[in-house]
Amino acid sequence: MKTPQAIFFDINETLLDINAMKPGLSTVLGNDESIVELWFTQLLHHSLVEIASSQFHDFIDIGAATLIMVAHSRGIVLDGDTAKATIKKHITALPAHADVAPTLTALHSKGIKLVALSNSSEKGLHAQLEFANIKHYFHQILSVETLGIYKPHPQVYHWACRQANVKNEDAIMVAAHGWDVSGAKATGMKTIFVERPGKMMYPLGLSPDHAVKTMTELDTLVMPSYG
The missing domain is CATH 1.10.150.240 (Putative phosphatase; domain 2)
Structure with a gap:
């Protein structure tokens, strides 16, 4: 990969x-x-x-x-x-998990395009990222409100990749929701499931390419090569 x-x-x-x-x-x-x-x-x-x-x-x-x-x-x-x-x-007043800022810092420093993709409204999403002090890490911030369809509809992932000017197969979706992982995987994106406490993949869903227990594992997964 x-x-x-x-x-x-x-x-x-x-x-x-x-x-x-x-x-x-x-x-x-x-x-x-x-x-x-x-x-x-x-x-x-x-x-x-x-x-x-x-x-x-x-x-x-x-x-x-x-x-x-x-x-x-x-x-x-x-x-x-x-x-x-x-x-x-x-x-709009949620803190980031402790492993988020260090991971985004590492990935951002390596020049990888980072994109926020959320079901939250555009205004709400910006407020959330600002409160958590992680907005500055993202090259693009995408809300499904612009499209008018919620994840995991396939149109969302195709639209998001077009907005980021990347092919689906050249992008990774990172999520702690099995439905999000399955939705992205079905459109050709690579996927990483984050095993937040109490979260697991839907057993009948499309398997992620990788599963991680903490966000910090992403750095070694995607650099210098993914796979």
């Missing part, structure tokens, strides 16, 4: 620690931090529903809608404005 011309990174969970949202979101969920993960799972699930039903709502709006649903499942009534304000406040 050739050295990649570009590396695409998923953002939420892969680079940013969404566990930091638990205290803030739990305030509208009966102070039960344990169901915040259920909320994020529902958020991802319903972004797929958007694809299947040919709809596209803002990622924050889907987050608010699913927060209302999770609250309802616990007998809590949550209004839309409160849900949206709560999501917006906390999803």
Whole structure:
């Protein structure tokens, strides 16, 4: 496998620690931090529903809608404005995982094009990267909002590679989500799965080219050659 011309990174969970949202979101969920993960799972699930039903709502709006649903499942009534304000406040204040900045620094210094590719809205994505102090590492920042289709739809990965002016086979997708890895792999991209705590590949999905336990392993995988 050739050295990649570009590396695409998923953002939420892969680079940013969404566990930091638990205290803030739990305030509208009966102070039960344990169901915040259920909320994020529902958020991802319903972004797929958007694809299947040919709809596209803002990622924050889907987050608010699913927060209302999770609250309802616990007998809590949550209004839309409160849900949206709560999501917006906390999803744009996530810290990067400890292994992220050192890895991006190493890859950036070697001249590899680094691209952020997220389901977050364009405005929200920029806010997230700025808060985590990692925005300056990326040569391009791509939100699916521009296209109006969520990952893992194949159009997203083809579009992203065109935006970065690279062929799919010359690019790597890095993600802590099996569905993201499978989606990118299906379009010809190379893939690396990041084994964040509690995360595993979908057993029936397309296998990643590599799996790493920490981001720091990326440096040795992609330089001087990938494979």
